[in-house]
Amino acid sequence: MEEEKNTQSQENESEEIRVGVYVCHCGGNISDVVDTKAVVEALKKKPNVKIAKDFVFMCSDPGQKLIIDDIIENNINRIVVSACSPTLHETTFRKALTRAGLNPYLYEHVNIREQDSWVHKGENEAATAKAIRLTAAGVEKIARQDPLEPIVVNAEGHVVVIGGGVAGMRAALALFKRGLGVTLIEKGDRLGGRALELDKVYPTEEKATDIVSQLENAVRSEKLDVRLNCEIEMIEGFVGNFDVQIRDKDSKIDKVRAGAIVLATGFDHYQPYEGEFGYGKSPVVVTLPEFNKLIADMPQSDKFTYKGKEIKNLAFIHCVGSRQVEGVHQPQADGRVNEYCSRVCCTATLHTINKTLDKFPNLNIFDLYKDIRTYGHGHEDYYEKASKRGVTFFRYTDDSIPEYAPSPNGSGATLTMKDVLTWNEEVSIPADMIVLATGMVPREISNLVGMLKLPTGTDRFLQEVHPKLRPVELANNGIMIAGTCQGPMDITESCAAAGASAAKVSILLSKKTIEMDPYVARVDEAKCDGCKLCLAECEYKGALFMAENYAHVNPALCVGCGACVAVCPPRAINIAGWTLDQFDGMIDAISMEELEPAMVPA
Amino acid sequence: MGDHNNMKILLITTMISSYPGANTVGQAHLHYSPGTYIIRVPDPVVFPESFYMRCYEKGIDGIIIMSSGSDCPYEGAYRRLSERVARVYVQMKENGIDTSRLKLTTICTVCKAAFLKEINEMQKNILQARSEKEGVAA
Numbered sequence: 001m002e003e004e005k006n007t008q009s010q011e012n013e014s015e016e017i018r019v020g021v022y023v024c025h026c027g028g029n030i031s032d033v034v035d036t037k038a039v040v041e042a043l044k045k046k047p048n049v050k051i052a053k054d055f056v057f058m059c060s061d062p063g064q065k066l067i068i069d070d071i072i073e074n075n076i077n078r079i080v081v082s083a084c085s086p087t088l089h090e091t092t093f094r095k096a097l098t099r100a101g102l103n104p105y106l107y108e109h110v111n112i113r114e115q116d117s118w119v120h121k122g123e124n125e126a127a128t129a130k131a132i133r134l135t136a137a138g139v140e141k142i143a144r145q146d147p148l149e150p151i152v153v154n155a156e157g158h159v160v161v162i163g164g165g166v167a168g169m170r171a172a173l174a175l176f177k178r179g180l181g182v183t184l185i186e187k188g189d190r191l192g193g194r195a196l197e198l199d200k201v202y203p204t205e206e207k208a209t210d211i212v213s214q215l216e217n218a219v220r221s222e223k224l225d226v227r228l229n230c231e232i233e234m235i236e237g238f239v240g241n242f243d244v245q246i247r248d249k250d251s252k253i254d255k256v257r258a259g260a261i262v263l264a265t266g267f268d269h270y271q272p273y274e275g276e277f278g279y280g281k282s283p284v285v286v287t288l289p290e291f292n293k294l295i296a297d298m299p300q301s302d303k304f305t306y307k308g309k310e311i312k313n314l315a316f317i318h319c320v321g322s323r324q325v326e327g328v329h330q331p332q333a334d335g336r337v338n339e340y341c342s343r344v345c346c347t348a349t350l351h352t353i354n355k356t357l358d359k360f361p362n363l364n365i366f367d368l369y370k371d372i373r374t375y376g377h378g379h380e381d382y383y384e385k386a387s388k389r390g391v392t393f394f395r396y397t398d399d400s401i402p403e404y405a406p407s408p409n410g411s412g413a414t415l416t417m418k419d420v421l422t423w424n425e426e427v428s429i430p431a432d433m434i435v436l437a438t439g440m441v442p443r444e445i446s447n448l449v450g451m452l453k454l455p456t457g458t459d460r461f462l463q464e465v466h467p468k469l470r471p472v473e474l475a476n477n478g479i480m481i482a483g484t485c486q487g488p489m490d491i492t493e494s495c496a497a498a499g500a501s502a503a504k505v506s507i508l509l510s511k512k513t514i515e516m517d518p519y520v521a522r523v524d525e526a527k528c529d530g531c532k533l534c535l536a537e538c539e540y541k542g543a544l545f546m547a548e549n550y551a552h553v554n555p556a557l558c559v560g561c562g563a564c565v566a567v568c569p570p571r572a573i574n575i576a577g578w579t580l581d582q583f584d585g586m587i588d589a590i591s592m593e594e595l596e597p598a599m600v601p602a
Numbered sequence: 603m604g605d606h607n608n609m610k611i612l613l614i615t616t617m618i619s620s621y622p623g624a625n626t627v628g629q630a631h632l633h634y635s636p637g638t639y640i641i642r643v644p645d646p647v648v649f650p651e652s653f654y655m656r657c658y659e660k661g662i663d664g665i666i667i668m669s670s671g672s673d674c675p676y677e678g679a680y681r682r683l684s685e686r687v688a689r690v691y692v693q694m695k696e697n698g699i700d701t702s703r704l705k706l707t708t709i710c711t712v713c714k715a716a717f718l719k720e721i722n723e724m725q726k727n728i729l730q731a732r733s734e735k736e737g738v739a740a
C-alpha cells in the first residue's frame with residue numbers, strides 16, 4: 001500500500017484526513033454500466049480513505065443518512081460522492097454535511113453518470129476504471145481542501161437603476177414593491193425611453209405612450225427617487241456597498257449608497273451608412289423608426305403622399321444592420337459586422353405594414369425578407385394578415401442582397417434581387433419609397449463598461465453570466481441587467497427581464513448581510529514574496545492590491561476568475577476550493593498508469 | 603476502440619459553459635471514448651504553463667481546453683488564456699511534444715456535435731503523433 005502522503009494544506013495540518021467515499025447506483029443508471037462494488041473496493045485501498053460504500057440512491061434520505069452517521073460516528077471529515085452531475089445534487093449533499101456539523105465545503109461531487117455510465121454503455125470495464133480514477137481524483141482534491149466560510153458583507157437595502165425606459169421603470173417598481181429603496185437615474189428629460197417613439201405596439205395594439213404613462217404614474221405615485229437629466233459620474237465599492245456618484249445637468253454631484261445596481265440602458269437604432277440602399281442620398285429611403293414617426297399622425301386616405309409626390313409602390317427591406325455576414329456587409333466602426341438577429345424588426349415591420357394598409361389601403365407593398373422571424377405569441381398573425389391583404393413577399397439570400405438603383409428621374413428606385421420563392425428568378429421591384437427595417441445596436445455606455453469592467457459579448461451588448469442558468473446577472477457581483485441593454489427584446493420581454501432582475505436583487509438584498517460563495521482568490525502571505533506579478537493580471541479594480549509587502553484580495557470585489565493565479569511563481573495566490581495543488585492531485589489520480597495494484601479489486 | 607481506450611484525454615471545462623455542455627452530451631446518451639477525463643474550473647485561465655507540461659509528463663495524451671471563448675464572462679480572461687496557450691505550444695515544441703496534443707476551443711452548454719468532434723479529432727491527433735514518434739524511433 002502506498003505510503004500516506006501528507007496532502008493536507010497548511011490550515012488542516014494538525015488534523016488527520018479521513019475521507020468517506022460513497023458511490024451511487026442511481027437505480028441502475030450508474031450500476032448497470034459501472035461496477036460500483038469494484039469502485040468501492042478500489043477506493044478503500046486509497047490513502048486517506050477511511051470508509052467507502054455504495055448505495056442504490058445516495059440522494060435519498062437513507063443515502064444521506066449514511067454520510068451523516070459516518071461523520072458523527074466514525075469521525076469522517078471529508079466526503080466524496082460519486083453519482084450524477086454536481087449541478088443536480090452538490091447542494092443536497094453539502095446540506096447533509098452541515099446537518100452533521102461538518103463544514104459544507106469539505107465535500108467533493110464526482111460525476112460518474114452524465115460523464116461516465118451514460119456515455120460509455122457497453123464498455124463496462126473501461127467505464128469502471130474511469131469511475132475509479134475520477135473518484136480517486138475527487139479524494140485527492142478534497143484531501144487538500146480547507147474548510148471554507150461563505151463571504152459575508154453588509155447589504156445596503158437600496159438599489160440604483162440606471163436607465164428610465166420601460167425596463168428600468170418596471171425593475172424600479174418591482175424593487176420598490178419588495179421593500180427596497182430605489183433611485184432611478186435617467187439621462188433624458190423624461191421617462192419612457194425608446195417606447196416613446198412608438199405609436200400602437202404589437203401584440204396588444206395598446207398605445208406605447210399609455211404603457212409608459214401607466215408605468216410612470218406608478219413610479220411617481222410610489223414616490224420613488226427619480227433623477228431626470230442625470231448621469232453616473234462614478235461607481236465604487238462592491239456588492240452590498242456601492243458608492244454611486246450622480247451628476248445632474250448643472251454638473252452637481254450627489255452620492256447614493258446602494259446594495260445593488262440594475263443596468264437598463266437600452267438600445268440605439270442601427271444607423272445605415274450613407275448610400276446603404278440609397279439611405280442618406282435619396283429622400284425616399286427611410287428607416288423603420290423614421291417611417292413609423294412619419295405615418296403616426298397621418299389621416300386615413302386613398303393616397304399616400306410624401307414630399308409632395310404620391311407613393312404607389314412601397315418596399316420594405318428586412319435585416320438592415322442585422323444578421324450581417326463578414327465579407328458581404330460593411331463592418332461597423334470596431335471592424336466587426338452585426339451577426340445577431342435584432343428579433344423585433346420582423347414583427348415590427350409586419351405590424352407597420354398592416355398599420356400602413358389600414359391608413360392607405362390602395363398602396364402596393366413589397367416586403368423583401370431573408371427570413372420571417374415572427375417568433376412570439378400572436379406575432380405570426382401580422383404576417384398572415386399582411387399576406388391576405390395582398391402584400392407581395394420576396395425572399396433574398398446573402399448571395400443576392402437587393403441591389404438599389406435610383407430611378408433616372410430621381411423620384412424612386414428599383415430593387416433587383418434573386419427571389420428564392422420563385423426558384424431564384426431575378427426580379428426588379430419598382431419602389432417609390434423604401435423603408436429599411438433597421439435593427440438594434442447597444443447604446444453607447446462605454447463609460448459604464450470601462451468604470452465597472454462590464455462584460456460585453458461579441459455583439460457588444462452587455463453579457464449575462466449564462467443565458468439559461470443566470471440570465472440577468474453579470475459576472476460582476478451585485479450588478480444585474482434588464483431589457484435591451486442585454487440584446488434585442490420587445491417590450492414584453494424587456495419587462496419580463498426587468499422583473500427577473502428585480503427578483504434576483506431582492507433575494508440578494510433580502511437580509512442585512514449577503515453571503516457569497518467563497519470561491520475567490522486567497523493569498524498565502526507566508527509564500528507571497530511581494531513580486532506584484534499578479535496585480536497586472538487582475539481586471540477588477542480594487543480586487544487585488546499590495547499592502548505590508550504582500551498581495552491582498554478584497555473578496556467582495558474578486559470574481560474568482562483565476563487570472564492572477566497562473567502567474568504567481570510561488571503559488572501563493574489561489575482560488576479557494578480550486579487550488580493548483582488540488583488540480584495537480586487530481587491529475588496524478590487521473591493519470592495513474594495502470595490502476596495501482598493495491599486498488600485493483602480482487 | 604482499443605487504441606482509443608489506452609489514451610487519456612483531459613477535457614478542461616468551464617463551470618458555466620462546457621461542463622453543462624458535457625452533461626448535455628450525457629443526457630443524450632451519446633457515446634465517446636472512456637479515456638476522456640473531464641475536470642471543471644471557474645475559468646481555464648487559472649492554469650499556468652507548467653500545469654499543462656506536468657500533465658504531459660504524467661502521461662496525459664491530449665488536452666482539450668473547452669473555454670467559453672469570447673463569450674467568457676470574465677474580463678480579459680480569454681485573451682490571457684489564448685496568449686498562455688501560445689506560450690505552452692512553444693514549450694511543447696521545445697520539449698518534443700506534438701502541439702496537436704493541445705487544443706483550445708469553445709464549447710457551450712448545447713454544443714453536442716462540436717463536443718464529440720473535438721474528442722474524435724484529438725484521438726486522431728494522438729494516434730498520428732504516436733505513429734510519427736514510433737516512425738522516428740524506428
Ligand SMILES: Cc1cc2nc3c(=O)[nH]c(=O)nc-3n(C[C@H](O)[C@H](O)[C@H](O)COP(=O)(O)OP(=O)(O)OC[C@H]3O[C@@H](n4cnc5c(N)ncnc54)[C@H](O)[C@@H]3O)c2cc1C
Nearest residue numbers: 163165166167187193194201202265266267483484490491
Ligand atoms: C422600430 C421598432 C419598433 C418596435 N415596435 C415594438 C412593438 O410594437 N411592440 C413591442 O413590444 N416592442 C417594440 N419595439 C421594441 C421596444 O422599443 C423595446 O423593447 C423597448 O423600448 C426597450 O426598452 P428598454 O427600457 O430596454 O430600453 P430603452 O427604451 O432604450 O430605454 C433605455 C433608457 O435608458 C436611458 N439611458 C441610457 N443610457 C443611460 C445612462 N448612461 N444613464 C442614464 N440613463 C441612460 C435612455 O435615455 C433611455 O431612456 C420596437 C423597436 C423598434 C426598434
Ligand code: SF4
Nearest residue numbers: 319322342343345346
Ligand atoms: S427580426 Fe427579422 S428583420 Fe430583424 S434581424 Fe431578425 S430576421 Fe432580420
Ligand code: SF4
Nearest residue numbers: 538558559561562564
Ligand atoms: S481571481 Fe485574481 S485576477 Fe480574478 S478578480 Fe480575483 S484577484 Fe482579480
Ligand code: SF4
Nearest residue numbers: 528529531532534568
Ligand atoms: S504573484 Fe504571487 S508572490 Fe507575487 S505578489 Fe502576487 S501573490 Fe505574491
